[in-house]
Amino acid sequence: MSEKSYRVAILGGGSFGTAIANIVADNGHDVHLWLRSEERADEINQRHVNETYLPGIQLNPSLKATTDLAEAVQSAEVVFMAVPSKSCREVSRTLAGLLSKDCILISTTKGIEADGFKLMSQVIHEEIPYARLGVMSGPNLAKELAERQITATVIASQDTNVTETIQGLLQCSYFRVYAGEDIFGLELCGALKNVYAICSGIAAAIGVGSNTQSVLITRSLAEMCRFAVKKGADPMTFMGLGGVGDLFVTCTSPLSRNYRVGYSLGQGKDLDAVVEELGQVAEGVNTLKLLYAQAEELDVHMPLVRGLYGIIYNGQSLDEVVSTMMSADQTRDVDFSLR
């Protein structure tokens, strides 16, 4: 744990931004949470709760919320970005003129920008080329983090001072931070697993057995790795907490918004209505479209992505998709070997 007290800003006052801000505040640092709603900022500052995103959770009273981005990042030594992927470029662009040169900037966003299939670190780098960048990803459901239930995450950066600083900043009795260098692979894990969580949610809603769930999650990992290799990422990153770890939690927990989207679809509900009702971001819905297009363009075999896309966007029935998958040519179990 870090002995130094850092000035830290968290950008995005939704479930994850608030959960991370709370850990850093619990660890004794000076934390400013930036959000857009005056009402929610007042609620956090006065009653120390964020009832919309983390109902029932008492936040650390030292956590300060503000709607003023310049105030939030003033003198910040570390900034965490926790806005949805659709807002990452806009927020980064505004941030560019405000961030000091030696500030560490950590992306926690698990999504992809449509134009150019860019991951968030790429978007941030384009907007703030001088930023000392890192990416954080792992099995980190916001509600469980805020409840202080034990979990761990991965911080990836090319700069060991960045990884070591974040490890010291976040480590506590219920949270461990493992280090890595593969920013691209870690980010890809976090974005791709959301799509498979939708598949798993559908499977749960129709009441599949445990064998089926296991096959679904394992073949999801196989697809993710195949795609990662085609994109030049290290498939071994997918064996870690950011890969298997996050895939497992998102594909099995009803706390996952992506899983919940899938569950509702499996109950026969309409996608737009489900997303509207959720009221929080489920990045997998957008990632599915981008991933399907990339898989087609790069000719990567991704039957689960193709099947889900067929159900959601081409009106295919679940029975039809499952039947096509089950009668397809039987291929290899594991595509890669280290030998």
Ligand SMILES: NC(=O)c1ccc[n+]([C@@H]2O[C@H](COP(=O)([O-])OP(=O)(O)OC[C@H]3O[C@@H](n4cnc5c(N)ncnc54)[C@H](O)[C@@H]3O)[C@@H](O)[C@H]2O)c1
């Ligand atoms: N919730 C989790 O368990 C979790 C865990 C790890 C990573 N993430 C990732 O973190 C990112 C944020 O997710 P979340 O769970 O906090 O989402 P959320 O829906 O709970 O909250 C998103 C917040 O961002 C705000 N926002 C949207 N556009 C904005 C903009 N242009 N400027 C400023 N604020 C804006 C919204 O008002 C909202 O407060 C996502 O990419 C998600 O995949 C979430």
Ligand SMILES: O=P(O)(O)OC[C@H](O)CO
């Ligand atoms: O709620 P989801 O589906 O966005 O998933 C949350 C986190 O990514 C889990 O690590």
